[in-house]
Amino acid sequence: xxxNELMAAYKSVPIVTRTxxxxxxxxxxxxxxxxxxxxxxxxxWSLILYRFHIHRLFTPFFITGVNFTMLFDLYFLFTxxxxxxxxxxxxxxxxxxxxxxxxxxxxxxxxxxMRIAFLFQSLLLSVIYLWSQANSDRIVSFMFGxxxxxxxxxxxxxxxxxxxxxAAVPWVMLIGIASAHVYYFLDSVYPAMGGPRxxxxxxxxxxxxxxxxxxxxxxxxxxxxxxxxxAGQQGGAATxxxxxxxxxxxxxxx
Numbered sequence: 001x002x003x004n005e006l007m008a009a010y011k012s013v014p015i016v017t018r019t020x021x022x023x024x025x026x027x028x029x030x031x032x033x034x035x036x037x038x039x040x041x042x043x044x045w046s047l048i049l050y051r052f053h054i055h056r057l058f059t060p061f062f063i064t065g066v067n068f069t070m071l072f073d074l075y076f077l078f079t080x081x082x083x084x085x086x087x088x089x090x091x092x093x094x095x096x097x098x099x100x101x102x103x104x105x106x107x108x109x110x111x112x113x114m115r116i117a118f119l120f121q122s123l124l125l126s127v128i129y130l131w132s133q134a135n136s137d138r139i140v141s142f143m144f145g146x147x148x149x150x151x152x153x154x155x156x157x158x159x160x161x162x163x164x165x166x167a168a169v170p171w172v173m174l175i176g177i178a179s180a181h182v183y184y185f186l187d188s189v190y191p192a193m194g195g196p197r198x199x200x201x202x203x204x205x206x207x208x209x210x211x212x213x214x215x216x217x218x219x220x221x222x223x224x225x226x227x228x229x230x231a232g233q234q235g236g237a238a239t240x241x242x243x244x245x246x247x248x249x250x251x252x253x254x
Contacts, residue, residue: 013078013082014081014082014085014086014093014096015085015093015209016081016085016093016096016097016100016209017077017078017081017082017084017085020062020077020081020100020123021074021077021078021081023058023062024062024063024064024073024074024077024120025074027041027059027062027063028062028063028064028065028066028070029066031063032066040053040055040059041056041059041060041063041118042056042059042060042117042118043056043057043060043108043111043112043116043117043118043119044056044117045108045112057104057105057108058104060108060111060117060118060119060120061104061107061119061120061122061123062120062123063118063120064120073120073124076124076128077123077124077127080127080128080131081127083131084096084127084130084131084134087134088130088131088134091211091212092211092212093209094201094205094206094208094209094210094211095201095205097205097209098199098201098202098205099126099130099180099183099187100123100126100127102179102183102199103122103123103126103176103179103180103182103183104119104123104179106178106179106182106183107119107122107123107126107175107176107179110175110178110179111172111175114171114175116171116172116175118172119172119175119176121161121170121172121173121176122172122173122175122176122179123176124176125154125157125158125173125174125176125177125180126176126177126179126180126183127180128153128154128157129154129176129177129180129181129184130180130183130184131150132150132151132152132153132154133151133184135150136149136150136151137149137150137151138150140153142156142160143160154173154177157173158170158173158174158177161173183199186198186199187199
C-alpha cells in the first residue's frame with residue numbers, strides 16, 4: 001500500500017530530525033492557514049519569564065514561509081540533520097537532541113538582544129555548520145556547479161543570502177553558526193585539549209532516547225572524525241575509538 005510505504009519512509013528518518021521536520025511543517029502550515037495564532041509563535045522573553053510561555057523557547061525555530069523556499073529549507077534540514085544523526089551522532093540521538101536544545105537556547109538569548117523573533121534559519125545553519133565541521137574536507141557543489149570544501153558551505157549560504165537580501169547582514173544565520181561553534185568547541189575541541197566536557201548531555205535525554213551501539217563518527221581535535229560511541233550513562237560519559245574516518249566526496253546542493 002502507498003500509505004504504508006509513505007509511513008515507512010517517514011519512520012526511516014532518524015527521530016530527532018523527524019521531529020524537527022514534523023514540527024516545522026505543522027507549525028508553518030498551521031500559521032499559514034490561521035489554525036495557529038501568529039502571536040503564539042514568536043520569541044518573547046518577557047512572556048517566557050513572566051507568563052511562563054515556555055513553548056516560545058522552541059516554536060520560533062520551527063516556522064518558515066509556506067512557499068517554494070520552504071521546500072529547500074525542509075530539504076536542507078532533512079539532508080544535513082539526517083546525516084548528522086546517522087553518522088556523527090550515530091546511535092546517540094540524545095546527544096543530537098542536546099545539540100539542538102543547547103544551540104536553540106543560545107540563539108534565543110542572543111536573538112533577544114538583537115530583537116529577532118523567528119529563528120528557523122538559525123536552527124538550519126547550526127545543523128549545517130556542525131555537519132561542515134564533521135565533513136570539512138568533503139567537496140560539495142552549490143547552485144551552478146560551483147565546488148568547494150564543506151567547511152566553507154555555511155559561509156557560502158550566508159554570502160548568498162546577503163546578496164539576495166540586498167547586501168543586508170543575515171544576522172539570524174550568523175547566530176546559528178555562532179551557537180553551533182560554541183557547542184563544537186565546548187563539546188569536542190576543549191575536551192580534546194585536556195579540559196573537561198563542560199556541556200554533557202542531561203541524563204534525562206538518555207532515558208528518553210537510549211543510546212544504541214552503532215559505529216558513528218565523532219569529532220577529534222583537528223576537526224577530523226573518529227568512530228565514537230557515548231554510552232547512555234549518567235552524565236553522558238564518552239568513549240572514543242582511534243580509527244579515523246572520512247566520508248566520500250560528491251554531494252550536490254541546490
